[in-house]
Amino acid sequence: xxxxxxxxxxxxxxxxxxxxxxxxxxxxxxxxxxxxxxxxxxxxxxxxxxxxxxxxxxxxxxxxxxxxxxxxxxxxxxxxxxxxxxxxxxxxxxxxxxxxxxxxxxxxxxxxxxxxxxxxxxxxxxxxxxxxxxxxxxxxxxxxxxxxxxxxxxxxxxxxxxxxxxxxxxxxxxxxxxxxxxxxxxxxxxxxxxxxxxxxxxxxxxxxxxxxxxxxxxxxxxxxxxxxxxx
Numbered sequence: 001x002x003x004x005x006x007x008x009x010x011x012x013x014x015x016x017x018x019x020x021x022x023x024x025x026x027x028x029x030x031x032x033x034x035x036x037x038x039x040x041x042x043x044x045x046x047x048x049x050x051x052x053x054x055x056x057x058x059x060x061x062x063x064x065x066x067x068x069x070x071x072x073x074x075x076x077x078x079x080x081x082x083x084x085x086x087x088x089x090x091x092x093x094x095x096x097x098x099x100x101x102x103x104x105x106x107x108x109x110x111x112x113x114x115x116x117x118x119x120x121x122x123x124x125x126x127x128x129x130x131x132x133x134x135x136x137x138x139x140x141x142x143x144x145x146x147x148x149x150x151x152x153x154x155x156x157x158x159x160x161x162x163x164x165x166x167x168x169x170x171x172x173x174x175x176x177x178x179x180x181x182x183x184x185x186x187x188x189x190x191x192x193x194x195x196x197x198x199x200x201x202x203x204x205x206x207x208x209x210x211x212x213x214x215x216x217x218x219x220x221x222x223x224x225x226x227x228x229x230x231x
Contacts, residue, residue: 002024002059004047005056006019006056008056009046022043024202029188030203035207040189049078050080063076065078077149081156081157087142093141097148139171157189158190160190179199193222200217
């Protein structure tokens with residue numbers, strides 16, 4: 001579903017990503033792993049149109065994607081759940097969800113029932129302001145808002161960061177359910193190796209802005225992952 005090839009990314013004169021290629025299949029979770037500062041968030045920002053690339057291409061379902069803006073990426077079917085969640089604090093839960101309508105035709109301006117089925121707490125808190133939610137509830141809201149756009153590719157940046165264990169379990173269960181529905185490709189950037197190894201199907205490990213290793217889970221043990229992540 002997602003095919004990223006030979007991407008370079010720069011911040012000013014500093015190059016952050018070097019010749020990065022990444023594929024993500026429908027019905028699978030691809031975990032992008034690596035220590036802090038290796039370029040994982042920058043990669044997601046590039047794919048989601050939040051930061052212009054210096055070189056490289058991207059396609060979704062075989063069609064080339066213009067990564068000129070987040071709007072273009074969203075229209076192509078790429079949804080991004082950023083690190084830090086970026087919930088609108090003064091807007092209600094329902095209003096936050098409705099911001100996902102921006103890249104959809106007017107006929108699709110409705111919140112699908114499956115969003116509330118995935119995250120029942122959001123149905124109960126539709127009139128509560130986003131800033132009044134706990135960190136875990138905000139994370140569920142951020143994921144739900146991305147799903148409003150009916151994505152073909154779902155990008156998640158550190159969804160377990162600062163989240164209590166019971167909500168981490170709920171988020172993991174939701175991502176596995178989305179994966180098993182077989183309608184989208186999921187790319188997960190995650191520092192929590194236990195969580196990532198539990199739910200991911202393939203792994204891409206980055207080091208200093210480059211791909212160090214890409215491997216399917218069946219040929220990549222957790223011990224190998226931990227060795228690759230060791231400094």
